[in-house]
Amino acid sequence: MLDIALIRRDPDRVRHALVRRGLDASVIDELLRFDEEYRSALTTVERIKAEKNRLSAAIGKAPDKGAAARELQPKIAELTKSISESEERARGLSPAEQGSPLRALLDNLPNLLDDSVPDGASEAANVEVRRWGEPRRFDFAPKPHWELGERLGILDFARAAKLSGSRFAALTGAGAQLARGLTAFFLDRAAARGYAEVAPPLLVSRETMWSTGQLSKFADAMFADAQADLFLIPTAEVPLTAFRSGEILDAAELPCKYAAATPCFRKEAGAAGKDTRGLMRQHQFDKVELVWLSRPEASHEALETLTEDARSLLEELELPHRVVTLCAGDTSFNAAKTHDVEVWIPSSDTYREISSCSNCTDFQARRAAIRFRREAASKPELVHTLNGSGLAIGRTLIALLENNQRADGSIVLPKALEPYVPTTRLG
């Protein structure tokens, strides 16, 4: 959520960000009108309340309270009536009220963009900032991971479909061990880089989901239990970012870094027909997520560090990859700036996203009310939140199988995984 005071003070800045994202900026005029109306209604309510409070206090101070109460009764009754009327009007306009027009507009405004985000409308305008390794040249016809995996007996799509339908996979034997090893490998690296491991709840409340900005745009893509009003997390970004919600942190705690390995659940409703085969796009997938709570002035640099934390994992796994900065039109709702880490996927003949690292600035912190105090005596300020995968397990598995396959269909795993898997060669 954006700061409404900032929208008032500098509406052009917000309009500019909307235009850069390819969105209609006229909502800002509408929003400012509703805001004006709301504040004027609020002032009215508060003025009448102040008057009533004065009279009540006068009764409290009177020597004969009963007599004073009787005397002021008619006047107070009138004010009470007037308050409930004007209050109803103000509540209907309040940004805090579910379903108010101001709330609806505010809920759907994406974050401001960082100045360094490149212009552009789509993926095509993303800017490569770093490349590591060379895509391997095969002297045989490389197979896609679903063929490799099924032949090796480590991926089972048919039985997963039998259990749950399409877009589910089962890992078996060495595949399950490899996934477990990767998870441990990623978590160990995160720990070494100062992330505190958390095993968070996988079901979260509507309020939590809203606080991290998932509900505004992605409600349709989430699995939920309507009766309990709980949502299966689409990413551990949600519980990790909201972990300290409502708290005021010590400045000494920042940056505060969390890592979690969790399953993620997504309906992927909008992705029908895309990546229908294999592990690429599943309703359920495992991921190690990295989250930062940072001082505002440090978040820009933090994004670079976070991205490097994710990227370096691919280097250790000896997988060719690159880092791109998303352009304005491709940067997601919550983010002010995003670096995607993309790994080479032979079956796609291109680099595919394996981690998306975002600086959400104060956008999530405002809703989640995550603040810190610079000095013991200073006012609380919003932190900046950042998140990124480090890394997605399934996609790492794809990359390892496809990039490291040999002509006979066997797979050689990188040395870095030696401590984490029973064997560094599959098949």
Place this chain on the structure above:
RNA sequence: GGAGAGGUGGCAGAGUGGUCGAAUGCACUCGCUUGGAAAGCGAGCAGAGGUGAUGAGCCUCUCGAGGGUUCGAAUCCCUCCCUCUCCGCCA
């Protein structure tokens, strides 16, 4: 799931209808004191919103959340949530 107890400021902990946004202690900030420190003394110290200049001041709201009673609620009533203890069930 059942029974009981409880949820108050950064923490601890008073407060059972009227200047209570809230005693006191701790922590913290500033000052005095000191060669320096500790102790001691004095002052300050919740958050959000509106109005004002992103100042001072003024006003509104907030004592788990939401309703209600009342001129007036931290205090009384109702609903819900959470925590703790015991019992039941259970991986």
